[in-house]
Amino acid sequence: MSEPYASLREKAAALDAQDELAKQRELFALDEAVYLDGNSLGALPRHVAGRLADVITREWGELRIRSWDESGWWTAPERIGERIAPLVGAAPGQVVVGDSTSVNVFKAVVAAARLAGEDRDEILVDATTFPTDGYIAESAARMTGKRFVPLAPGDVPAAVGPRTAAALVNHVDFRTGRLHDLPGITAAVQAAGALAVWDLCHSAGALPVGLDAHGVDLAVGCTYKYLNGGPGAPAYLYVAERHQAGFDSPLPGWTGHRDPFAMTPGYTAADGATRGRVGTPDILSMLALESALDVWDGVSMDAVRAKSLALTDFFLECVRAYAPEGRVTSLTPEAHEERGSQVALRCAEAPQVMETLIARGVVGDLRRPDVLRFGFTPLYVGFADTERAARVLAEVLTDVPGQATAV
Numbered sequence: 001m002s003e004p005y006a007s008l009r010e011k012a013a014a015l016d017a018q019d020e021l022a023k024q025r026e027l028f029a030l031d032e033a034v035y036l037d038g039n040s041l042g043a044l045p046r047h048v049a050g051r052l053a054d055v056i057t058r059e060w061g062e063l064r065i066r067s068w069d070e071s072g073w074w075t076a077p078e079r080i081g082e083r084i085a086p087l088v089g090a091a092p093g094q095v096v097v098g099d100s101t102s103v104n105v106f107k108a109v110v111a112a113a114r115l116a117g118e119d120r121d122e123i124l125v126d127a128t129t130f131p132t133d134g135y136i137a138e139s140a141a142r143m144t145g146k147r148f149v150p151l152a153p154g155d156v157p158a159a160v161g162p163r164t165a166a167a168l169v170n171h172v173d174f175r176t177g178r179l180h181d182l183p184g185i186t187a188a189v190q191a192a193g194a195l196a197v198w199d200l201c202h203s204a205g206a207l208p209v210g211l212d213a214h215g216v217d218l219a220v221g222c223t224y225k226y227l228n229g230g231p232g233a234p235a236y237l238y239v240a241e242r243h244q245a246g247f248d249s250p251l252p253g254w255t256g257h258r259d260p261f262a263m264t265p266g267y268t269a270a271d272g273a274t275r276g277r278v279g280t281p282d283i284l285s286m287l288a289l290e291s292a293l294d295v296w297d298g299v300s301m302d303a304v305r306a307k308s309l310a311l312t313d314f315f316l317e318c319v320r321a322y323a324p325e326g327r328v329t330s331l332t333p334e335a336h337e338e339r340g341s342q343v344a345l346r347c348a349e350a351p352q353v354m355e356t357l358i359a360r361g362v363v364g365d366l367r368r369p370d371v372l373r374f375g376f377t378p379l380y381v382g383f384a385d386t387e388r389a390a391r392v393l394a395e396v397l398t399d400v401p402g403q404a405t406a407v
Contacts, residue, residue, distance in 0.1 A: 008318055008387050015383040021307055024379040027295045033361045034385045039202060039342045039375025040365055042228030051291035073283050078274060080290045084236055088200060089210040094238055096273040098281055101201060101235040102132045104220040109140040110250040112166035112195040112218055115243060120165035122147040124156055130174045133199055137168050153180045157188035164194040172202035172340035175367050177332040179340045183214040206341035207305045211238055226377055229289035237276040244272050253278030295379060307378040308341040311386055315343050318390030327397045342375040349402040362392045
């Protein structure tokens with residue numbers, strides 16, 4: 001075995017032997033491929049299939065409508081919210097599960113604008129955000145009569161002022177994996193009298209978030225990435241306790257009513273985060289998510305973060321050692337305090353390279369036109385996986401004709 005392959009394979013083996021989270025891999029349904037796309041869709045926890053079978057055959061098939069009470073279907077949004085809460089650093093009673101991330105972004109941005117008051121007429125939005133956040137926020141700004149102001153996340157602290165109602169920012173950039181300064185941006189937004197709304201889709205389950213510790217006002221996130229809830233799994237909404245009494249949802253659905261089965265024509269919001277509910281819960285996907293969250297039992301988020309950083313460090317080390325010079329350039333920050341749990345590489349031939357990588361058993365994804373994304377899920381990705389992914393990438397880059405990528 002030639003150098004540097006031998007030394008890096010040995011290093012991978014040593015790191016895997018020391019990995020306190022290695023045993024978690026056994027909880028997932030994985031094959032021989034290296035799966036580095038958990039930042040788009042998390043792997044299936046093995047036991048979820050059995051749980052869903054029971055939900056379908058017994059709870060739905062036998063108990064039928066009785067399951068809203070007897071199987072706890074009705075309280076699932078709050079119950080599952082309580083399980084997600086510690087993963088994002090929230091005390092009980094502040095997270096409710098349901099709807100999509102897009103719908104929850106709409107609720108949070110409009111509610112934040114209403115909480116801020118009519119005298120504040122602008123909504124700041126992360127210009128690098130996942131497109132839906134921008135689309136939704138711009139529509140929310142029109143509907144509430146506010147100005148829509150897109151800008152770089154790092155510019156938010158200098159831009160907030162007496163006209164700002166709210167700022168919507170992604171915790172981790174979905175293209176580059178850059179981790180934004182949640183504590184600093186939140187503090188700056190609040191110092192100006194505005195509300196901070198955070199999208200946690202690419203951070204929850206990959207690193208400590210600290211919603212309560214950093215005084216975040218509102219937050220949303222999906223559950224099908226690092227939380228492994230399954231395709232289309234419901235999202236969640238965090239409403240800080242201090243804002244719950246004034247949280248005025250723009251979607252006052254019947255399940256967010258204080259007495260939903262009274263079926264009254266007038267709307268009275270429920271107490272607490274429950275007022276963030278809208279319609280009937282998606283029970284099959286909701287309960288699949290609840291079961292999937294079992295893989296987090298006994299897992300320390302600090303350990304997850306430590307392994308995430310070690311994995312991404314090691315991948316970058318292997319890429320530098322193996323890849324043909326100049327063919328890929330990392331877009332992901334080197335500094336740990338600025339990095340999420342993915343590595344993004346700029347590559348001029350990215351579409352062909354990713355297609356070939358997947359055919360050779362290394363599954364990442366692509367962001368057009370030229371970004372290769374590799375997500376590192378600490379619960380089931382190991383260091384040998386990481387070394388193999390970098391080695392196969394180097395082989396593909398050698399086989400696929402290309403040109404150097406500008407730094």
